[in-house]
Amino acid sequence: MLENDFLLTEEEAKLREEVKEFVATVDPELLRKMDKNEVDYPLDFIKACAEKKLLGLRFPEEYGGRGMPWTAETVALEEIGVLGMGIGCAYSMVSIVGEALYRFGNEWQKEEFLKPIIKGKKISAEGLTEPRGGSDFFGTTTKAEKRGDVWVLNGSKRFIAGGKVADFYIIYARTDPNAPSHKALTAFIVERDRGVEIEELYNLMGFRGMGTARIVFKDLEIPKEYVLGEVNNARVIFNRMMIPERLTSAAGSLGVRAALEVAMKYSEKRKAFGRKIRDFQGVNFMVAEALTKLDAARALVYNAAKAVDLYDQGKSTLDPRRLVSEAKLFATEMAWDVVNKAMQILGGIGYTQVYPVERMLRDLRLGLIWTGSNEIMKVLIQHEAYNLMGLPSKDRDYEKDAMDWYKEWEKVYE
Numbered sequence: 001m002l003e004n005d006f007l008l009t010e011e012e013a014k015l016r017e018e019v020k021e022f023v024a025t026v027d028p029e030l031l032r033k034m035d036k037n038e039v040d041y042p043l044d045f046i047k048a049c050a051e052k053k054l055l056g057l058r059f060p061e062e063y064g065g066r067g068m069p070w071t072a073e074t075v076a077l078e079e080i081g082v083l084g085m086g087i088g089c090a091y092s093m094v095s096i097v098g099e100a101l102y103r104f105g106n107e108w109q110k111e112e113f114l115k116p117i118i119k120g121k122k123i124s125a126e127g128l129t130e131p132r133g134g135s136d137f138f139g140t141t142t143k144a145e146k147r148g149d150v151w152v153l154n155g156s157k158r159f160i161a162g163g164k165v166a167d168f169y170i171i172y173a174r175t176d177p178n179a180p181s182h183k184a185l186t187a188f189i190v191e192r193d194r195g196v197e198i199e200e201l202y203n204l205m206g207f208r209g210m211g212t213a214r215i216v217f218k219d220l221e222i223p224k225e226y227v228l229g230e231v232n233n234a235r236v237i238f239n240r241m242m243i244p245e246r247l248t249s250a251a252g253s254l255g256v257r258a259a260l261e262v263a264m265k266y267s268e269k270r271k272a273f274g275r276k277i278r279d280f281q282g283v284n285f286m287v288a289e290a291l292t293k294l295d296a297a298r299a300l301v302y303n304a305a306k307a308v309d310l311y312d313q314g315k316s317t318l319d320p321r322r323l324v325s326e327a328k329l330f331a332t333e334m335a336w337d338v339v340n341k342a343m344q345i346l347g348g349i350g351y352t353q354v355y356p357v358e359r360m361l362r363d364l365r366l367g368l369i370w371t372g373s374n375e376i377m378k379v380l381i382q383h384e385a386y387n388l389m390g391l392p393s394k395d396r397d398y399e400k401d402a403m404d405w406y407k408e409w410e411k412v413y414e
């Protein structure tokens with residue numbers, strides 16, 4: 001009831017119903033077990049998605065996808081997002097890692113890795129962040145050295161969702177110690193059973209049940225066939241992967257509507273001072289603000305998704321990066337605000353595990369930090385606006401709309 005489909009095509013609206021029906025069948029016990037860290041990864045959930053052909057919707061049918069646009073995928077992501085961030089991440093990983101494999105992999109790599117993740121037969125993960133830092137991606141210190149036909153990988157990656165169970169990871173490593181960073185990194189497909197060591201499993205505030213780990217490579221030999229894309233040119237893969245990375249974060253955040261629904265339902269029943277709390281303006285205004293922000297975020301996410309679709313189809317020359325960053329920034333901050341409002345409406349019981357809102361709140365805090373922190377989103381947004389968008393526009397000289405516009409002597413800038 002809190003979603004709306006006015007921007008969607010008929011096909012996308014139908015997809016929402018299909019995913020919604022599927023989500024309704026997911027056993028709540030899985031969510032509870034994940035939050036208790038009793039599972040390492042929602043493997044059965046991923047298999048069930050694959051059976052319904054819900055993974056990698058965007059990829060062509062020949063690889064197991066449905067060849068749908070990004071706009072459709074965001075709808076599915078919102079629906080899956082109501083199940084929490086862990087499940088949302090497991091679902092999104094196919095889209096993120098799949099993007100790298102689909103765009104930069106050769107046919108053998110697509111056969112060996114892309115098809116199996118879409119079919120739910122292999123689990124993938126991505127390793128960008130290092131103990132040294134995540135925001136400064138190009139500062140990567142994990143390195144790979146070419147020895148004959150193999151690359152020897154050394155280093156470690158931190159906070160890798162699915163790190164414990166993944167069959168393979170996309171790992172970025174420095175392959176040219178002398179070149180500038182944007183010409184020095186290479187992406188590798190690294191299978192876990194080649195000897196990747198799991199050295200730390202994190203005790204997380206939320207986002208549990210995903211086997212989030214620090215993974216370590218000690219003289220790991222990677223055959224040259226496992227290089228993804230061009231040697232020393234991983235920059236293009238990284239830039240491309242950031243689209244699904246951030247759009248999935250943004251669209252998944254719309255799943256916060258589950259928390260709002262719980263709070264609204266509660267406010268219709270709970271009484272204080274002899275009245276339903278929904279009758280208090282202090283409460284119903286929170287609902288109004290939450291709904292407005294949720295709808296605004298959904299529209300922005302959809303717009304960003306459309307921008308990517310049109311760019312990819314060659315119908316737009318506008319690089320969608322700014323809109324994607326805005327969508328990630330706005331949707332994750334919206335979700336944090338809305339889940340806090342939901343908890344406030346529930347009062348003290350919201351702070352217990354009687355309702356799922358406290359788990360959702362713990363989960364959603366992560367949205368502001370990962371897939372590029374929200375500070376990094378702001379760095380990108382302002383950079384695009386100042387440096388790449390050709391401002392000021394030539395549409396109209398707005399300064400001349402001022403009464404005293406001609407007083408150039410008053411326009412002092414230094």
Ligand SMILES: Cc1cc2nc3c(=O)[nH]c(=O)nc-3n(C[C@H](O)[C@H](O)[C@H](O)COP(=O)(O)OP(=O)(O)OC[C@H]3O[C@@H](n4cnc5c(N)ncnc54)[C@H](O)[C@@H]3O)c2cc1C
Pocket residue numbers: 125126127128129130132133134135136158159160161162204207212366369370371372373374375376379
């Ligand atoms: C549960 C969890 C799961 C994760 N999953 C994955 C995963 O699967 N794969 C993966 O590769 N990574 C993953 N991450 C890592 C995540 O993407 C990073 O934590 C994030 O990018 C921030 O990096 P950092 O933690 O090293 O913080 P830092 O980069 O050290 O940043 C610390 C602070 O400084 C700010 N900052 C840094 N640079 C700037 C700047 N230029 N301008 C303004 N502020 C700045 C940041 O915004 C942040 O507030 C995960 C993290 C968590 C917690």
